[in-house]
Each structure stands twice: as structure tokens, then as C-alpha cells.
Amino acid sequence: MAKPEEFIAVNSLIGEGSEFRGEFKVKDAIRIDGYFKGSIITEGKVVVGKNGILETDLRAGIVIVGGEVRGSIHATRRVTLLSTCKLEGDIVTRSLLVEDGVKFEGRCTVC
Numbered sequence: 001m002a003k004p005e006e007f008i009a010v011n012s013l014i015g016e017g018s019e020f021r022g023e024f025k026v027k028d029a030i031r032i033d034g035y036f037k038g039s040i041i042t043e044g045k046v047v048v049g050k051n052g053i054l055e056t057d058l059r060a061g062i063v064i065v066g067g068e069v070r071g072s073i074h075a076t077r078r079v080t081l082l083s084t085c086k087l088e089g090d091i092v093t094r095s096l097l098v099e100d101g102v103k104f105e106g107r108c109t110v111c
Helices: none
Strands: 012-014 019-025 029-032 035-041 045-048 053-065 068-081 086-088 091-093 096-098 103-105 108-110
Touching: none
Parallel strands: 012 029, 019 035, 029 045, 035 053, 045 053, 053 068, 068 086, 068 091, 068 096, 086 103, 091 108
Antiparallel strands: none
């Protein structure tokens, strides 16, 4: 059974074909299907769609990556790397799930 944090509604979206640069602070959840460069800070969830591209320092509760991330990920609860994920950077998290097919170059600390 899914935990309550799995049902956090996405209240911010960077859609496919969109581009955003800067610092993004969000209360609950954000989904990125376009291009983002900068930092993201949330206690909630960050979802990177398979067409999403991030150059970022990402700090969140839960991170799910299906697209491309260049930069660090710090997740207080969990990181899930989907089969379409390409990640160049470091991960620090309490729990990590990696699907078959992920391309990952960096260091990972699970604590």
C-alpha cells in the first residue's frame, strides 16, 4: 500500500517545451517535463518526466527521475530512478530504487 506522501498533488509544472532558470521553492510537489537550470527546494516531491532535463542542485523529500539530471540530488525520504533516467551527479538519500536500464555516473550515499 502506498504511503500518504505518494499522493501529494502536483501543484507546479514546467511543461514540455518550456524553460525555467533560477531558484524554485515549492511547498508540495513539482513535475518537470521541460528544461530547468538552477536549484529546487521542497519538502514534497519532484517528478522529472522522461523528456525533462535538469541542471540543478535538487533538495526534496521524494525524487522520481525519468529524464536527464546533471547535478546533485539530496532527498530526505527516497530517490527512484526510472529505466529512462540519465543521471550525472551525486545522490544522498535514505532510500534508493534503481530500475534496470538507468544510466548513472556519480556517487551515491544511502544513510
